[in-house]
Amino acid sequence: MKQKSITIYDIAKEAGVSSATVSRVIARNYPVSAKTRKKVLDLIDKYDYQPNAVARSLTKKETKMIGFVLPDITNPFFSQVFIEAEKYALTKGYTLILCNSMNTSEMESKYLKILSERQVEGIILMGGRINKKLPDAVEVSEVSQVLDKLPVMMINGKIDGLHCHSVRTDEAKGMELAVNHLVRQGHKKIGLIGGVNGITTTDIKVEAYRNLLLKYDLTFRDSWQIYSGFDVQTGEEAIDKLLMLNKDKLPTALIGINDLVIMGALKACRRKRIKPFDFVGFDNTDLAKNSSPEITSVSHPYSQLGEKAIDLLINASKSSNESKDILLDPYLEVRESCSITKL
Amino acid sequence: MKQKSITIYDIAKEAGVSSATVSRVIARNYPVSAKTRKKVLDLIDKYDYQPNAVARSLTKKETKMIGFVLPDITNPFFSQVFIEAEKYALTKGYTLILCNSMNTSEMESKYLKILSERQVEGIILMGGRINKKLPDAVEVSEVSQVLDKLPVMMINGKIDGLHCHSVRTDEAKGMELAVNHLVRQGHKKIGLIGGVNGITTTDIKVEAYRNLLLKYDLTFRDSWQIYSGFDVQTGEEAIDKLLMLNKDKLPTALIGINDLVIMGALKACRRKRIKPFDFVGFDNTDLAKNSSPEITSVSHPYSQLGEKAIDLLINASKSSNESKDILLDPYLEVRESCSITKL
DNA sequence: TTTAAATATGAAATCGGTTTCTATAAAATT
DNA sequence: AATTTTATAGAAACCGATTTCATATTTAAA
The missing domain is CATH 1.10.260.40 (lambda repressor-like DNA-binding domains)
Structure with missing residues (x-):
């Protein structure tokens, strides 16, 4: 050996x-x-x-490696984007280095430093804590030494004060798909659950949601729009909160900030033995497909997201330093959750 | 820039x-x-x-990188092991390179070659196709040029004719946890669904299942042990097959080869509007926790699996060339699926 | 046939570190 | 004061490729 x-x-x-x-x-x-x-x-x-690729990298000053930092690969939303990016990167001769920040800013900074030392040619950032209005956000200045030296690509996010490219799903359009779908099913009382005020993707969705209610001339109630978080428990709690309302003041359909909160909502409905609402989730993860009932969900264009990110990053290294922002269209994956009343 | x-x-x-x-x-x-x-x-x-880590690697002849090849990071079973391994590796100064083979042998070989060129110090292999009795298995000889040069660690698997270390969950013991649990709930008719004949982890479970039925003096029927696959659809089809039996010949509880097939079984029960069986899954993925009803599941000792793999690999590089095999104990995560009859 | 252009190859520098070997200066010992 | 240790630091080789520059050999053109 x-x-x-x-x-x-x-x-x-x-x-x-x-x-x-x-x-x-x-x-x-x-x-x-x-x-x-x-x-x-x-x-x-x-x-x-x-x-020996190491020796080659040293002379050629190119490692053909790209760092991919995300909070948690266990989350199917991230893993699906990652896998598409990896697949595409491979065809271009690049290897991705996956870094799970576990949603902590220390890990995020640490990994950025490691990636930089390892001479990656660019970094893809998803769902990070940099410059967020959050308790343990990472100051841009802290990591700018790293991020200023390298082409950076944000997927579904944007950092103020940082020069970087971005690829995003048009989540306002996604919300329109969701609302439109529910309206066509005859719903007039539509709630929105999950998300955190101040997180970009939440803010975009919430704003779109409100605008769409106006556009479709639907009633909006504060109690129907419940901030909470992004996980299953969040969804369960949201239902609990809703059920404190009078029965005639309940919405008939709910849009979830992602599939997980809908999973939670389904659990809560089952636990409370109430006839579930109609649901539409976001992200179209495997969860939505595998759960029973299956969940109708607004899907990111996963492969495009991954491919564009890689493509832009590779070309960014070469080309000028103008930063590009790409907005991609989501689509609706219709499943049974909207006909759950049949159960 | x-x-x-x-x-x-x-x-x-x-x-x-x-x-x-x-x-x-x-x-x-x-x-x-x-x-x-x-x-x-x-x-x-x-x-x-x-x-510059590249330059350093060249002189020191150590890259502090470890390759991690698995079929699909989208599968929570793999992603949980990966994340634990990554976390632990970081504390030891190592970086993991994740490679999704997408369950194809070409990708697997290709990635092994890439990792080798990049001078990783070891490779962790999970759920691969090397030397499997499968249509598109990879011949050991094909990749032995790579695998002979590097310390290799298999997680939950073993390759005949390849010198490598392994860390495994004791799945026979896991099956015992599952059967024992169901027996204590009063079940006497227990079926097993999912898996593929010839795949090591399936074979171990099936054998343990049969032995345990004997041990507990329970009836075994061929029609209660359904090979099919590892995904949701597999679980659905299994239920369809079972329902072709006379009602009095049905099992009352089902053990799934993993959580996904149980998800499928739950879907089928809901679709057929039958009172579900009692279920126990394997792997204790997030799926089991998030689904409704939640699924009782035999859990891998994820963090141990990841840590031991890294530890052995790191020490393997140094020490002699005897190969070590470690067997770790699973545990049962009891959830509501076994009391689903309450619904 | 002579000259110019094209082809094929080697020598040596380079990438950015680490490490061995050696030399000098400072401190400790006799 | 002379000698031995020890602490500090530099010169140079090395890791394994790539690439520039120069040279030798062919081939094509004049």
């Missing part, structure tokens, strides 16, 4: 050529005589020679 | 010392006078100097 691995010099020596020539054979972008090429290729094959 | 980054020489020059001295200050394992140290540290601070 772990025998000394062979280098380009070993190959060169046995082939009776210089390392430069072997390098040229490998890069195959430079003329080498057919005879020499064959001799070298045969030896590469014979010894299973693999060029 | 992307200004030329400063090197150890820049620091050395401005401090009026040699690069060796700066290196020593950074490594702080070698005597440097207090005066010199301060001068250097001040400059490092002034310029936000970060050592």
